[in-house]
Amino acid sequence: xxxxxxxxxxxxxxxxxxxxxxxxxxxxxxxxxxxxxxxxxxxxxxxxxxxxxxxxxxxxxxxxxxxxxxxxxxxxxxxxxxxxxxxxxxxxxxxxxxxxxxxxxxxxxxxxxxxxxxxxxxxxxxxxxxxxxxxxxxxxxxxxxxxxxxxxxxxxxxxxxxxxxxxxxxxxxxxxxxxxxxxxxxxxxxxxxxxxxxxxxxxxxxxxxxxxxxxxxxxxxxxxxxxxxxxxxxxxxxxxxx
Numbered sequence: 001x002x003x004x005x006x007x008x009x010x011x012x013x014x015x016x017x018x019x020x021x022x023x024x025x026x027x028x029x030x031x032x033x034x035x036x037x038x039x040x041x042x043x044x045x046x047x048x049x050x051x052x053x054x055x056x057x058x059x060x061x062x063x064x065x066x067x068x069x070x071x072x073x074x075x076x077x078x079x080x081x082x083x084x085x086x087x088x089x090x091x092x093x094x095x096x097x098x099x100x101x102x103x104x105x106x107x108x109x110x111x112x113x114x115x116x117x118x119x120x121x122x123x124x125x126x127x128x129x130x131x132x133x134x135x136x137x138x139x140x141x142x143x144x145x146x147x148x149x150x151x152x153x154x155x156x157x158x159x160x161x162x163x164x165x166x167x168x169x170x171x172x173x174x175x176x177x178x179x180x181x182x183x184x185x186x187x188x189x190x191x192x193x194x195x196x197x198x199x200x201x202x203x204x205x206x207x208x209x210x211x212x213x214x215x216x217x218x219x220x221x222x223x224x225x226x227x228x229x230x231x232x233x234x235x236x237x238x239x240x241x242x
Contacts, residue, residue, distance in 0.1 A: 004069035005033050008079040009041040015209050018230035022075040025235050036065040044082040048175045059087045072097040077129025077208045105148045115237035118158035122201035125168045126208035138168050162199035173214035189218045204228045
């Protein structure tokens with residue numbers, strides 16, 4: 001199994017610990033991971049704004065960087081979905097891309113984790129991962145209950161997972177939506193934070209650092225004590241920073 005690690009540009013620039021934790025979780029699971037040094041943005045911001053043609057160069061570079069791998073693994077549901085739908089095809093000679101949690105559950109079929117996280121945690125389900133990659137069951141669909149990120153968190157020792165009131169509600173980030181509809185985006189984010197606050201969480205986690213970045217901005221601006229951490233950091237046994 002030849003696995004290439006794709007790290008979104010905003011994770012590389014602002015949340016390198018999430019990238020490092022992703023690598024370490026995969027290595028602990030016995031995967032030999034390579035990181036193509038020439039990788040850049042996948043072009044999702046342009047596509048989300050209606051200018052996909054301006055991201056064609058990024059798409060070509062993505063295919064070139066990862067063409068020799070069996071799998072591409074990414075710690076971001078939104079970037080994974082963009083690459084799956086707009087860059088890679090279903091051809092047998094092209095690599096298959098997976099978000100970290102679905103790779104751990106669907107491909108590696110991880111059953112145990114050597115990690116401890118003695119904190120009260122709320123899981124935020126990002127829209128791209130939830131409805132695009134089907135990492136969990138949205139409440140409006142009448143299908144059996146499943147939640148891949150939650151199943152992994154439940155393997156972490158000492159963790160105190162809470163049940164949210166609206167566990168699959170959007171945080172309001174939505175990429176450029178947060179820029180063009182700032183007031184709506186902020187109120188949606190505050191609603192999600194309030195749900196976590198009511199459950200007494202210490203840490204908000206999720207599989208998409210972009211949504212967590214949005215929530216973190218609101219938490220910091222309003223000087224709230226809750227921390228945000230990418231799920232890879234918890235699966236790797238990291239502690240929240242003050």
